[in-house]
């Protein structure tokens with residue numbers, strides 16, 4: 514099995530949201546729910562049409578991302594999973610994740626998801642400060658987010674992830690530590706922390722550029738990251754990726770595919786696929802996507818062919834994000850026919866000498882000091 518050339522992971526993009534959050538530049542739209550039915554039908558056609566792209570082995574992970582996949586009716590989730598099972602085959606113990614927004618589902622919905630085989634929920638909590646949630650146009654408050662975790666537990670979902678953002682407008686390190694502590698009191702199996710990105714063209718970027726809203730500076734944001742580390746460790750979560758923590762056995766298998774730079778298939782508007790060094794993505798607008806599927810036209814909106822050197826470098830940079838796994842020398846040599854020590858010997862030695870990397874006989878990993886400058890370290894591996 515060569516997971517770098519044969520996809521074992523499928524991503525389904527669900528581009529519908531109740532409101533558009535002020536910081537968000539994902540390919541998602543509010544006020545288009547009337548298209549959900551047609552969109553699901555188009556997704557099923559795309560899955561059927563691309564059946565040949567999956568390998569002979571079943572998918573190990575399926576990820577419904579968004580947008581807000583919890584706006585899909587249960588029948589739609591069911592039809593999509595059946596289509597995938599027919600086209601690509603899905604392993605009986607596959608990790609099936611659905612991103613859900615607090616306030617968009619009840620217990621019956623989650624029990625239905627579980628019955629369909631959904632084993633993991635990723636809950637967008639973002640913040641536990643009501644004023645911040647309201648300003649950012651989130652559709653839930655802190656109590657709603659905490660209640661949502663309880664619903665997921667009661668429904669018997671195996672694994673629950675919480676997404677949280679730090680570096681939010683007016684946030685202090687003390688606020689952040691307190692919000693993180695409260696979020697951890699709900700006992701999540703997995704936590705993803707994101708530093709707020711001010712994306713061009715979003716209402717947030719306009720508010721910040723005009724000086725109406727103030728966001729913490731880079732030093733304060735770095736302090737927030739550092740402040741989070743002992744709190745998460747204290748809650749028994751293992752720091753397995755730069756921005757991700759998990760209880761044993763709960764690391765995201767789907768996201769590991771991305772960090773290992775292995776192959777995956779993406780279905781839906783704007784969804785990216787990566788197979789055999791070719792990265793390609795579908796057209797982004799919902800209507801254009803539906804139209805092209807109906808006409809059996811080409812869905813690809815763009816592509817990028819990665820030269821072997823670029824693949825090698827990207828794989829190393831992503832691998833270093835994995836704190837325990839790091840750059841696995843044997844795996845790397847098997848995949849590229851090049852040993853990392855042969856390729857980057859002097860750079861690895863120098864970074865180890867500066868205390869930023871640990872280089873052993875089997876792998877290279879970031880030290881705690883290296884973790885804080887991981888982006889700078891990454892540039893040493895790119896062509």
Ligand SMILES: C[S@@+](CC[C@H](N)C(=O)[O-])C[C@H]1O[C@@H](n2cnc3c(N)ncnc32)[C@H](O)[C@@H]1O
Nearest residue numbers: 536537579580581614637676677707708709710
């Ligand atoms: C694909 S989004 C969808 C999640 C879900 N719709 C929600 O918002 O609750 C996944 C995560 O990306 C993060 N995110 C989105 N925009 C961001 C930004 N501008 N800066 C930092 N994190 C962001 C949020 O934590 C979000 O939960």
Ligand code: SF4
Nearest residue numbers: 530533534537579580
């Ligand atoms: S709910 Fe999630 S995907 Fe939708 S606009 Fe907000 S952050 Fe973006």
